[in-house]
Amino acid sequence: MRLKAERQRLHMTQGELAAAGGVSKTSQVNYEGGSRAPDAIYLHEVAKAGVDTAFVITGESAQTTSHDIVLIRLLGGQEDDEGHPFHRRWLTAKGLAPQELCIVEVKGSSMEKVLSHGDHVLVNRADRQPQSGFSYALRxxxxxxxxxxxxxxxGVLKVSGANADYAAYEVDPRKSSDVEIIGRVVSSTHEW
Structure with missing residues (x-):
């Protein structure tokens, strides 16, 4: 039944998919009806035609749909910024709510050795209570x-970078209106 569902998803006839797989229409009917199982050569060939063979074999799709992707926007980015793609399953596994996330672009060299100028970090705005040992986006x-x-x-924070050329400093975010904790960094990209 899954092979039939894939054929229908691709808007192909049984004859068209049989030809793509290098088998007769009768074999295709038998595969779809469950009276015969397709072999690896057939599956390899129909994969070239767009069949999700992982789904046919296991029932689990290997293909990513637009529903599986979440676009996270750059904080302070341009209005036409469509966002950076993240897989919904990965965000869920990490316990992250997409509406609470943003991307921050790293500026300068204060985090050099860990992050470079132009790298992007994924920031969880729901996690704004600093804990020692984590990185945060701060305004x-x-x-x-x-x-x-x-x-x-x-409750005073010691704020430091990864680059020893930048001195650490202390700030009390409760007493300073000049400092805002945007959220905790949960992932990063690094250009090599």
């Missing part, structure tokens, strides 16, 4: 920064 004045945060006594 400090007019700057959008990606930094490590360490929570010190009294």
């Amino acid at each position: 400090q004045g007019d700057e959008l920064l990606v930094r490590y945060c360490q929570v010190l006594p009294g």
Whole structure:
């Protein structure tokens, strides 16, 4: 039945798919009816015609549909930014809600050795309570920064980069209207 569903999805007749697979129409009818199982050569050939053979064999699709993809937009990006594609299954497995995510572009060299200028990070805006040992996107004045945060006594944050040329500093986000925690960095891309 799954082979028939694939043939119908591709808007092909039994004769057309039989020809693509190098078999007779009778064999195609038998495959679709379940009285015979297709061999590997047939499956290889119909895959070239667009048949999702993983679905035919296992019932699980190997193809990604537009429903499987979520577009996450660049924070502060242009209006015509369509977003960066992420697989919905991956986001779900990580416990991330797409509506709470944004992309931040790394600027400068303060995170060099880990992140480079122009790299992108995926930021979870639902996770804005800093925890030591994680990276966060911060807005400090007019700057959008990606930094490590360490929570010190009294809720003060020690903010640092990966590049030793940039000194760490302390800030109390509760007392400073100049600092806003955008969210925790959950993934990154790095151009080589």
